[in-house]
Amino acid sequence: MKNQLYIYNTLSREKEIFKPLIPQRVGLYVCGPTVYGDPHLGHARPAITFDLLTRLLTHLEYKVRYVRNITDVGHLENDADEGEDKIAKKAKLDELEPMEVAQHYTNRYHDYMKMLNVKSPSIEPQASGHIIEQIQVIQSIIDKGYAYESNGSVYFDVKKYNEKYPYGILSGRKVEDLINNTRSLDGQSEKRDGLDFALWKKAAPEHIMRWPSEWSNGFPGWHLECSAMSKKYLGQQFDIHGGGMDLLFPHHECEIAQSTVANGVIPAKYWMHNNMITIEGQKMGKSLGNFITLEQFFTGKHDKLEKAYSPMTIRFFILQAHYRSTLDFGNEALLAAEKGLNRLMEAISNLDKIKASNSSNVDIASLKEKCYNAILDDLNSPILIAHLFDGVKIINNLLSGNHTISQSDLNELTSFMHLFVHEILGLEVTSSQNTDNNDQLNNVMQLLLTMRNDAKSNKDWAMADKIRDELNNLGFIIKDSSDGASWELK
Incomplete structure (x- = not known):
């Protein structure tokens, strides 16, 4: 039944x-978050996309080493080579150490990924923990003549690289066009060419995050981090590199250039990119200020939200669109996803109520084959979900007595519905679908209590009191004790 997996390779532009x-x-290898703020819907999509891929590969009996990094240094404003470090800037605003900011938002990211039922990667390296490896990669590129030092910073020579290798092989961009479109920006005079990108940046006196190197006290370039960490844990060449479409250029293009010079080979055989989540047609993101955090989705506390949505509703909403298509946020779509998820989960819970008969007039084998064909066709989750709803119709017809099913077919139907819904799509029964299961509610409440505790630790008494009072208005009693805070329903 299980056939060959096809994936769309951005590098070849075909399945x-x-x-x-x-x-x-x-x-x-998947590019993970830059941890300077709460995760939003745009962070959820790549996490769920590559969680789906990992679940499928595991089901197909592959042994998967999944590496997803944490960027905690070197990611400058506007994804450029100049400006403040995003984490250092947040640290100044909050009067914290940069690593306090990074640790806090890394923890928050993990909390929300767990709520979305996203499995942890095999390895989750932090950029700040791999400075030695990054310096070694830079030195290798310098030794081979494709990078130069300028005023304590080190830059990759794009034009020289393009003489031997095709810069733009992933994005389809041509150096000639990039040259014509490159503007002269302040602070780039130390580069030989505006196309060149930083491998190492000399730290300004006020820059907190810095490490010693033979070029200067500084920090690594954002693009370089992934080249160094993927090589360390997956080797000079590995199977799949993933990330959001917004990383395709320049981030992944620069990764290819760096690794090709340092290792003599393109780092990954297949490149997979999930598309963007949009809000009113514009990409959702922190830099644009139009994002909705996952916390806001789960609590309903945002002016664009009609109500709170469960983590599984958000996961189902994302899976209803193919990972390579854009997904536009909207309350109607979320409400439809919530309704559809409830129908699907209710049908699965009703499987135990079906009684087998001596004959069967449903074609379970064909439905199962269609489900496999969909997911193996470049993770086509929306087509898979459509077929699963064909399964829902069968279940409902069996319950009403319109169809009959043999015990062997019932076992097969039960088995593959659980397989695709729970194991591959990663959808769980939530408290709203099963009153005996309060795990999701407990997770949300523990998250809110953690936020309140963080506010108290930061002496933000107003925020701590607001969380307590808002929960009280919603029917939750918060109790403080020497062992910490607890909650109960009124």
């Missing part, structure tokens, strides 16, 4: 049969 470099083993 390809997936063939790992080592049989039955998969090396997967």
Whole structure:
């Protein structure tokens, strides 16, 4: 029943049969978050996309090493080579150490990913913990003549690289066009060319995050971090590199250039990119200020939200669109996702109520084959979900007595519905669908109590009191004791 997996390779711009470099083993690297703020819907999409891929590969009996990094240094404003470090800027605003900011938002990211039922990666390296490896990669690129030092910073020579290798191989951009479109920006005079990008930046006197190198006390370039960490944990070449479409250029293009020079080979065989989540047609993101955090979705506390939505509703909403298509936020779509998810979960819970008969007039084998064909066709989750709703119709017809099913077919139907819904799509029963299961409610409440405790630690008494009072208005009693805070319903 299980056929060949096809994935769309951005590098070749076509679907390809997936063939790992080592049989039955998969090396997967995905660009993770820059941890300077709460995760929003735009962070959820790549996490869920590559969680879906990992779940499917595991089901297909591949041994997967999934590496997803944490960027805690070097990511400058506007994704450029100049400006403040995003984490250092947040640290100044909050009067904290940069690593306090990074740790706090890393923890928050983990909390929300757990609520979305996103499995943890095999390895989650932090950029700040791999400075030595990054310096080694930079030195290798300098030794091979493709980088130069200027005023304590080190830049990659794009034009020289393009003489031997095609810069733009992933994005389809041509150096000639990039030259014509490159503006002269303040602070870039130390570069030989505006196309060149930073491998190492000399730290300004006020820059907190810095490390010693032979070029200067400074910090690594954002693009370089992924090249160094993917090589360390997956080797010079691995199977799949993933991330959001917004990272395709320049981030992933620069990764390819760096790794090709340092290692002599393009780092990944397949490149997968999930598309953007938009809000009123514009990309949702922190830099644009139009994002809605996951916390706001789960609590309903945002002026664009009609109500709170459960983590599983958000996961289902994202899976209803193909990962390579844009997904536009809207309350109507979220309400429809909530309704559809409830229908799906209710049908699965009703499987235990079906009684088998001596004959069967439903085609379970064909439905199962359609489900496999959909998910193996470049993770086509919306088509898979459509077929699963065909399964819902069968279940409802069996309950009403319109269809009959044999015990073997009932076992098969139960098995593959659970497989695709729970194990591959990663959808869980929530408290709203099962009153005996309060895990989701407990998770949300513990998250809110953690936020309140953080506010108290930061002496933000007004915020701590506001969380307590708002929860009280919603029917929750918060109790403080020497062992910490607890909650109960009124």
